[in-house]
Amino acid sequence: MANRLYTVEPPYTHEVETLLSRYPKPNGYLLKLFRVFANSPRFLRKGVLDLLDRDSPLTMRHRELVILRTCANNDCEYEWGVHVAGFAEHVRFTEEQIKATRLGTPDAACWNAEESTLLLAVDELCNSACLSPETRDRFQSLFTAEQQLEIFALCGNYHTVSFVANMAEIEGEPFGVRFPSALSEDD
Numbered sequence: 467m468a469n470r471l472y473t474v475e476p477p478y479t480h481e482v483e484t485l486l487s488r489y490p491k492p493n494g495y496l497l498k499l500f501r502v503f504a505n506s507p508r509f510l511r512k513g514v515l516d517l518l519d520r521d522s523p524l525t526m527r528h529r530e531l532v533i534l535r536t537c538a539n540n541d542c543e544y545e546w547g548v549h550v551a552g553f554a555e556h557v558r559f560t561e562e563q564i565k566a567t568r569l570g571t572p573d574a575a576c577w578n579a580e581e582s583t584l585l586l587a588v589d590e591l592c593n594s595a596c597l598s599p600e601t602r603d604r605f606q607s608l609f610t611a612e613q614q615l616e617i618f619a620l621c622g623n624y625h626t627v628s629f630v631a632n633m634a635e636i637e638g639e640p641f642g643v644r645f646p647s648a649l650s651e652d653d
Contacts, residue, residue, distance in 0.1 A: 471634035474504035485510040490518075497548065499627065502634045513630075514623045523612040524620075527557040531581060532588055532620045534567035538645075539592040540628035547642030554643075565646040580608050584617070591621050 478486060482504050489500045489510075503510050522529055530553045537546035546568065554564055562576045570576070572585035587605045590597050597605060609617065638644065 471502055471505055471630070473498050473501045473634070473636065475501070478504065479507075481507050482510065492552070498636045498639060499545065499548075499631055502630055502636060514626055515619060517616065517620055517623060522616060523610065524616050525557075526553070527559075528581075528584060528613075529616075529620065530554070530557050530559070531567065531584055532617055533624050534564075535585055535588040536592060536621050536624040537628055538568040539589065540625060540632070542624075542628035542631050543645045544631040544636045544638055544642065545624065545627050547638050547644060550643040551639070551641050564643075568645050569648065583608055587617065588621060591618070592625070 474482070485507055486496060486500060486504060489496065500510075503513055506513075517529070524532075530549060533549050534546055537543075537549065550559075550564055559567075560576065566574045566576050567585075572582050572589060574582075577585060583601070583604045586601050587597055590601055606614070
């Protein structure tokens, strides 16, 4: 099929090579996702915002919680697995919490009240693009306006990333983590 998204392999056009040089390459490796973005130079330039910088108003833990839950809600094992592999240990997610980002409820015992509210907000945003009045009140009491906007942008970005990865049927990265199959009865 001529119009199918695929992972672009080198050699790249000069324009694509220049644009890809701006993307992170852990240990010199260019993620498959970014090579799918290379199907469109415009998408490489404008497709998703770079919100993984140190200037974020969110803690890295909150950022990763939003990303993992958004990817889980969109059934995007590829990107969920990349972020678990890359950040879960750094932000001190336990195995139980990693599983719960995919399979648990926002009120699971492994989350504190703030994280529980954040997960509930992400779930509601993913399901209806809005927050219930009760969730909105809790959410707004815990997060500044700047943090709220960052959370919305992360949800939107990782919806887009999930759409691209799922439609391109990207196989997991060699270092990526697979979705957990089920929570144990102890979780």
